[in-house]
Amino acid sequence: MSKVISIINLKGGVGKTTITVALAEFLVVVKQYKVLVIDLDPQTNSTVSLIGEDEWEKRNKTNQTLYHLFKDHIDDTCDFNLEKSIIKECSNLYGGLSNLHLLPSSLDFVQIQDRLINIGQTALIRPFDILKRTVSSYINNNYDFVLVDCPPNLGIVTKNGLNISDYYLIPTIPDHLSTYGIPQIISNVNSFNRRTESNVQALGIIASMYRSNVTRHHTTLKTLQTKCAAGELPRLFDTKIPLAAKAADATHYEAEGINTLKQKYGSSGSNLYEAFSLLTEEFCEYVGC
Ligand SMILES: Nc1ncnc2c1ncn2[C@@H]1O[C@H](COP(=O)(O)OP(=O)(O)OP(=O)(O)O)[C@@H](O)[C@H]1O
Numbered sequence: 367m368s369k370v371i372s373i374i375n376l377k378g379g380v381g382k383t384t385i386t387v388a389l390a391e392f393l394v395v396v397k398q399y400k401v402l403v404i405d406l407d408p409q410t411n412s413t414v415s416l417i418g419e420d421e422w423e424k425r426n427k428t429n430q431t432l433y434h435l436f437k438d439h440i441d442d443t444c445d446f447n448l449e450k451s452i453i454k455e456c457s458n459l460y461g462g463l464s465n466l467h468l469l470p471s472s473l474d475f476v477q478i479q480d481r482l483i484n485i486g487q488t489a490l491i492r493p494f495d496i497l498k499r500t501v502s503s504y505i506n507n508n509y510d511f512v513l514v515d516c517p518p519n520l521g522i523v524t525k526n527g528l529n530i531s532d533y534y535l536i537p538t539i540p541d542h543l544s545t546y547g548i549p550q551i552i553s554n555v556n557s558f559n560r561r562t563e564s565n566v567q568a569l570g571i572i573a574s575m576y577r578s579n580v581t582r583h584h585t586t587l588k589t590l591q592t593k594c595a596a597g598e599l600p601r602l603f604d605t606k607i608p609l610a611a612k613a614a615d616a617t618h619y620e621a622e623g624i625n626t627l628k629q630k631y632g633s634s635g636s637n638l639y640e641a642f643s644l645l646t647e648e649f650c651e652y653v654g655c
Pocket residue numbers: 377378379380381382383384385407409411516517518574575576607608609610611612613614615617
Protein backbone atom coordinates (compact mmCIF):
# COMPACT_ATOMS: atom_id res chain seq x y z
CA MET A 367 0.00 0.00 0.00
CA SER A 368 1.28 3.42 -0.84
CA LYS A 369 0.92 6.46 1.42
CA VAL A 370 -0.62 9.43 -0.33
CA ILE A 371 -0.05 13.00 0.84
CA SER A 372 -1.67 16.12 -0.64
CA ILE A 373 0.26 19.36 -0.30
CA ILE A 374 -2.33 22.11 0.06
CA ASN A 375 -2.92 25.72 1.00
CA LEU A 376 -5.53 28.28 0.03
CA LYS A 377 -2.73 30.75 -0.45
CA GLY A 378 -0.48 30.81 -3.50
CA GLY A 379 3.29 31.10 -3.53
CA VAL A 380 3.92 29.60 -0.08
CA GLY A 381 6.30 26.83 -1.20
CA LYS A 382 3.94 23.92 -1.93
CA THR A 383 5.62 22.95 -5.19
CA THR A 384 9.18 23.50 -3.95
CA ILE A 385 8.53 21.28 -0.92
CA THR A 386 6.71 18.63 -2.99
CA VAL A 387 9.58 18.29 -5.48
CA ALA A 388 12.36 18.38 -2.87
CA LEU A 389 10.62 15.91 -0.56
CA ALA A 390 10.06 13.56 -3.50
CA GLU A 391 13.73 13.76 -4.49
CA PHE A 392 14.98 13.24 -0.93
CA LEU A 393 12.62 10.29 -0.35
CA VAL A 394 13.94 8.65 -3.50
CA VAL A 395 17.66 9.42 -3.15
CA VAL A 396 18.17 9.31 0.62
CA LYS A 397 15.49 6.84 1.70
CA GLN A 398 15.36 4.79 -1.50
CA TYR A 399 11.60 4.83 -1.75
CA LYS A 400 9.64 4.70 -4.98
CA VAL A 401 7.68 7.94 -5.33
CA LEU A 402 5.03 9.33 -7.68
CA VAL A 403 4.38 13.07 -7.89
CA ILE A 404 0.91 13.96 -9.12
CA ASP A 405 0.80 17.52 -10.44
CA LEU A 406 -2.79 18.66 -10.03
CA ASP A 407 -1.97 22.32 -10.52
CA PRO A 408 -2.82 23.91 -13.90
CA GLN A 409 0.25 26.12 -13.39
CA THR A 410 2.24 22.94 -14.18
CA ASN A 411 5.14 24.00 -11.91
CA SER A 412 6.14 20.62 -10.47
CA THR A 413 5.85 19.11 -13.96
CA VAL A 414 8.24 21.63 -15.48
CA SER A 415 10.61 21.32 -12.49
CA LEU A 416 10.75 17.55 -12.83
CA ILE A 417 10.86 17.05 -16.60
CA GLY A 418 11.49 20.45 -18.25
CA GLU A 419 9.36 22.32 -20.77
CA ASP A 420 10.30 20.36 -23.91
CA GLU A 421 9.23 17.03 -22.47
CA TRP A 422 6.03 18.59 -21.09
CA GLU A 423 5.12 19.94 -24.55
CA LYS A 424 5.64 16.50 -26.06
CA ARG A 425 3.31 14.93 -23.48
CA ASN A 426 0.74 17.65 -23.89
CA LYS A 427 0.62 17.16 -27.65
CA THR A 428 0.00 13.43 -27.25
CA ASN A 429 -2.88 13.99 -24.77
CA GLN A 430 -1.01 12.39 -21.87
CA THR A 431 -1.52 14.81 -18.98
CA LEU A 432 -4.02 15.04 -16.14
CA TYR A 433 -5.89 17.69 -18.09
CA HIS A 434 -6.77 14.96 -20.60
CA LEU A 435 -8.07 12.69 -17.83
CA PHE A 436 -10.50 15.35 -16.62
CA LYS A 437 -11.37 16.43 -20.16
CA ASP A 438 -12.32 12.84 -21.04
CA HIS A 439 -14.96 12.98 -18.31
CA ILE A 440 -16.33 16.29 -19.48
CA ASP A 441 -16.27 15.78 -23.25
CA ASP A 442 -16.82 12.04 -23.33
CA THR A 443 -13.50 11.41 -25.06
CA CYS A 444 -11.05 8.56 -24.33
CA ASP A 445 -7.63 10.16 -24.79
CA PHE A 446 -6.02 9.59 -21.39
CA ASN A 447 -4.07 6.42 -20.68
CA LEU A 448 -2.68 6.17 -17.14
CA GLU A 449 0.34 3.98 -17.79
CA LYS A 450 1.34 5.94 -20.88
CA SER A 451 0.94 9.22 -18.99
CA ILE A 452 3.20 8.37 -16.09
CA ILE A 453 6.72 9.58 -16.79
CA LYS A 454 9.07 7.01 -15.34
CA GLU A 455 12.41 8.77 -14.90
CA CYS A 456 12.18 12.31 -13.58
CA SER A 457 14.31 15.05 -12.03
CA ASN A 458 17.63 16.49 -13.19
CA LEU A 459 19.42 14.68 -10.34
CA TYR A 460 21.92 11.92 -11.14
CA GLY A 461 20.89 12.01 -14.80
CA GLY A 462 17.26 11.16 -13.89
CA LEU A 463 15.83 9.17 -10.98
CA SER A 464 14.34 5.85 -12.05
CA ASN A 465 12.26 5.67 -8.85
CA LEU A 466 10.77 9.15 -9.19
CA HIS A 467 7.73 9.14 -11.44
CA LEU A 468 5.38 11.95 -12.45
CA LEU A 469 1.78 12.24 -13.53
CA PRO A 470 2.06 15.58 -15.31
CA SER A 471 -0.29 18.53 -15.46
CA SER A 472 -1.03 20.86 -18.34
CA LEU A 473 -1.51 24.60 -18.74
CA ASP A 474 -4.67 23.70 -20.70
CA PHE A 475 -6.18 22.56 -17.39
CA VAL A 476 -7.08 26.20 -16.72
CA GLN A 477 -9.75 26.03 -19.44
CA ILE A 478 -11.77 23.20 -17.93
CA GLN A 479 -11.63 23.78 -14.19
CA ASP A 480 -14.93 25.67 -14.10
CA ARG A 481 -16.66 23.04 -16.22
CA LEU A 482 -15.79 20.33 -13.70
CA ILE A 483 -18.32 21.74 -11.26
CA ASN A 484 -21.18 20.80 -13.57
CA ILE A 485 -20.03 17.28 -14.24
CA GLY A 486 -21.94 15.77 -11.31
CA GLN A 487 -25.27 16.87 -12.71
CA THR A 488 -25.02 14.68 -15.80
CA ALA A 489 -22.32 12.06 -15.25
CA LEU A 490 -22.46 8.87 -13.23
CA ILE A 491 -19.38 9.90 -11.32
CA ARG A 492 -18.99 12.52 -8.59
CA PRO A 493 -16.58 15.26 -9.76
CA PHE A 494 -14.11 14.59 -6.93
CA ASP A 495 -13.96 10.85 -7.74
CA ILE A 496 -12.39 11.20 -11.21
CA LEU A 497 -8.75 10.86 -10.16
CA LYS A 498 -9.48 8.17 -7.57
CA ARG A 499 -11.32 5.95 -9.99
CA THR A 500 -8.46 6.07 -12.47
CA VAL A 501 -5.34 5.90 -10.30
CA SER A 502 -6.17 4.24 -6.97
CA SER A 503 -5.33 0.62 -7.58
CA TYR A 504 -2.34 1.46 -9.80
CA ILE A 505 -0.68 3.72 -7.25
CA ASN A 506 -1.32 1.31 -4.40
CA ASN A 507 0.45 -1.44 -6.26
CA ASN A 508 3.40 0.58 -7.52
CA TYR A 509 4.59 3.25 -5.08
CA ASP A 510 5.72 3.73 -1.50
CA PHE A 511 4.69 7.38 -1.54
CA VAL A 512 2.52 9.58 -3.71
CA LEU A 513 2.85 13.36 -3.28
CA VAL A 514 0.03 15.43 -4.77
CA ASP A 515 0.97 19.03 -5.62
CA CYS A 516 -2.32 20.95 -5.43
CA PRO A 517 -3.37 24.34 -6.81
CA PRO A 518 -3.78 27.22 -4.32
CA ASN A 519 -7.47 26.66 -3.61
CA LEU A 520 -9.77 23.97 -2.22
CA GLY A 521 -11.84 23.51 -5.38
CA ILE A 522 -12.84 20.33 -7.20
CA VAL A 523 -9.34 19.63 -8.49
CA THR A 524 -7.81 19.77 -5.00
CA LYS A 525 -10.72 17.65 -3.71
CA ASN A 526 -9.71 15.00 -6.26
CA GLY A 527 -6.28 15.01 -4.61
CA LEU A 528 -7.70 14.82 -1.10
CA ASN A 529 -9.96 11.99 -2.17
CA ILE A 530 -6.97 9.71 -2.83
CA SER A 531 -4.98 10.95 0.18
CA ASP A 532 -4.16 9.53 3.59
CA TYR A 533 -2.69 12.84 4.80
CA TYR A 534 -2.38 16.49 3.90
CA LEU A 535 0.49 18.87 4.53
CA ILE A 536 0.18 22.64 4.80
CA PRO A 537 3.26 24.66 3.85
CA THR A 538 3.05 28.29 4.95
CA ILE A 539 5.22 31.36 5.15
CA PRO A 540 5.28 32.22 8.87
CA ASP A 541 3.53 35.56 8.63
CA HIS A 542 0.06 36.75 9.55
CA LEU A 543 -1.56 36.76 6.11
CA SER A 544 -0.10 33.42 5.02
CA THR A 545 -1.30 31.62 8.14
CA TYR A 546 -4.66 33.38 8.32
CA GLY A 547 -6.51 30.76 6.23
CA ILE A 548 -5.16 27.63 7.98
CA PRO A 549 -8.21 27.08 10.26
CA GLN A 550 -10.40 27.39 7.16
CA ILE A 551 -8.37 24.70 5.36
CA ILE A 552 -8.73 22.34 8.32
CA SER A 553 -12.47 22.83 8.67
CA ASN A 554 -12.89 22.44 4.90
CA VAL A 555 -11.01 19.10 4.94
CA ASN A 556 -12.98 17.99 8.00
CA SER A 557 -16.27 18.64 6.24
CA PHE A 558 -14.94 16.86 3.13
CA ASN A 559 -14.12 13.87 5.36
CA ARG A 560 -17.62 13.85 6.81
CA ARG A 561 -19.32 14.22 3.43
CA THR A 562 -17.30 11.46 1.76
CA GLU A 563 -16.77 9.25 4.81
CA SER A 564 -13.00 9.63 4.34
CA ASN A 565 -10.30 10.08 6.92
CA VAL A 566 -7.68 12.37 5.39
CA GLN A 567 -5.51 13.38 8.33
CA ALA A 568 -3.48 16.55 8.84
CA LEU A 569 0.19 15.56 8.85
CA GLY A 570 1.21 19.05 9.86
CA ILE A 571 2.16 22.60 9.01
CA ILE A 572 5.58 23.39 7.54
CA ALA A 573 7.08 26.86 7.83
CA SER A 574 8.65 27.81 4.54
CA MET A 575 10.74 30.76 3.34
CA TYR A 576 11.63 31.29 6.99
CA ARG A 577 13.92 34.19 7.86
CA SER A 578 15.56 33.92 11.27
CA ASN A 579 16.24 37.67 11.38
CA VAL A 580 12.57 38.62 10.92
CA THR A 581 10.73 39.19 14.19
CA ARG A 582 7.36 38.67 12.52
CA HIS A 583 8.37 35.13 11.57
CA HIS A 584 9.31 34.35 15.18
CA THR A 585 6.09 35.71 16.63
CA THR A 586 3.94 33.92 14.05
CA LEU A 587 5.69 30.63 14.77
CA LYS A 588 5.14 31.16 18.51
CA THR A 589 1.43 31.75 17.90
CA LEU A 590 1.22 28.63 15.72
CA GLN A 591 3.03 26.58 18.38
CA THR A 592 0.61 27.76 21.07
CA LYS A 593 -2.39 26.87 18.92
CA CYS A 594 -0.89 23.47 18.08
CA ALA A 595 -0.25 22.74 21.75
CA ALA A 596 -3.85 23.69 22.53
CA GLY A 597 -5.09 21.28 19.85
CA GLU A 598 -6.55 24.09 17.73
CA LEU A 599 -4.14 23.33 14.90
CA PRO A 600 -2.31 20.20 13.75
CA ARG A 601 1.39 19.77 14.59
CA LEU A 602 3.93 22.30 13.44
CA PHE A 603 6.99 20.60 11.95
CA ASP A 604 10.19 21.38 13.88
CA THR A 605 11.99 21.79 10.57
CA LYS A 606 11.75 25.22 9.00
CA ILE A 607 12.61 25.68 5.33
CA PRO A 608 14.75 28.81 5.09
CA LEU A 609 14.40 31.50 2.46
CA ALA A 610 17.25 30.72 0.08
CA ALA A 611 17.99 31.73 -3.51
CA LYS A 612 18.92 28.13 -4.23
CA ALA A 613 15.21 27.20 -3.91
CA ALA A 614 14.31 29.24 -6.97
CA ASP A 615 17.33 27.90 -8.90
CA ALA A 616 16.23 24.34 -8.08
CA THR A 617 13.07 24.70 -10.16
CA HIS A 618 15.12 25.08 -13.37
CA TYR A 619 15.25 21.63 -14.88
CA GLU A 620 17.79 22.70 -17.46
CA ALA A 621 20.14 24.31 -14.91
CA GLU A 622 23.72 23.35 -15.61
CA GLY A 623 25.99 21.53 -13.17
CA ILE A 624 23.17 19.80 -11.27
CA ASN A 625 23.84 16.19 -10.49
CA THR A 626 23.70 15.55 -6.75
CA LEU A 627 21.24 16.65 -4.05
CA LYS A 628 24.00 18.80 -2.55
CA GLN A 629 24.60 20.57 -5.86
CA LYS A 630 20.89 21.24 -6.21
CA TYR A 631 20.01 22.29 -2.67
CA GLY A 632 23.25 23.09 -0.90
CA SER A 633 25.70 25.91 -1.25
CA SER A 634 27.70 28.08 1.05
CA GLY A 635 25.36 30.42 2.88
CA SER A 636 22.28 28.25 2.22
CA ASN A 637 21.19 25.49 4.55
CA LEU A 638 18.43 24.32 2.25
CA TYR A 639 20.07 20.92 1.79
CA GLU A 640 20.19 20.40 5.55
CA ALA A 641 16.60 21.66 5.98
CA PHE A 642 15.21 19.24 3.38
CA SER A 643 17.24 16.38 4.92
CA LEU A 644 15.70 17.14 8.33
CA LEU A 645 12.25 17.58 6.81
CA THR A 646 12.51 14.15 5.20
CA GLU A 647 13.47 12.57 8.53
CA GLU A 648 10.61 14.29 10.33
CA PHE A 649 8.15 13.38 7.57
CA CYS A 650 9.20 9.73 7.80
CA GLU A 651 8.78 9.76 11.58
CA TYR A 652 5.20 11.07 11.32
CA VAL A 653 4.02 8.78 8.53
CA GLY A 654 5.77 5.83 10.15
CA CYS A 655 8.36 4.80 7.59
N1 LIG B 1 12.65 28.33 0.58
C1 LIG B 1 12.56 29.19 -0.42
N2 LIG B 1 13.43 30.21 -0.55
C2 LIG B 1 13.37 31.09 -1.57
N3 LIG B 1 12.45 31.04 -2.55
C3 LIG B 1 11.55 30.05 -2.49
C4 LIG B 1 11.53 29.07 -1.42
N4 LIG B 1 10.52 28.21 -1.63
C5 LIG B 1 9.93 28.62 -2.76
N5 LIG B 1 10.52 29.70 -3.28
C6 LIG B 1 10.16 30.46 -4.49
O1 LIG B 1 8.91 31.10 -4.22
C7 LIG B 1 8.05 30.98 -5.34
C8 LIG B 1 6.79 30.22 -4.93
O2 LIG B 1 7.18 28.91 -4.51
P1 LIG B 1 6.33 27.65 -4.94
O3 LIG B 1 6.07 27.66 -6.40
O4 LIG B 1 6.99 26.46 -4.37
O5 LIG B 1 4.99 27.99 -4.15
P2 LIG B 1 3.54 27.37 -4.38
O6 LIG B 1 2.88 27.42 -3.05
O7 LIG B 1 3.63 26.05 -5.03
O8 LIG B 1 2.89 28.41 -5.36
P3 LIG B 1 1.50 28.24 -6.16
O9 LIG B 1 0.43 28.43 -5.13
O10 LIG B 1 1.52 29.32 -7.16
O11 LIG B 1 1.48 26.87 -6.73
C9 LIG B 1 8.83 30.28 -6.43
O12 LIG B 1 9.43 31.26 -7.25
C10 LIG B 1 9.90 29.51 -5.66
O13 LIG B 1 11.08 29.31 -6.42
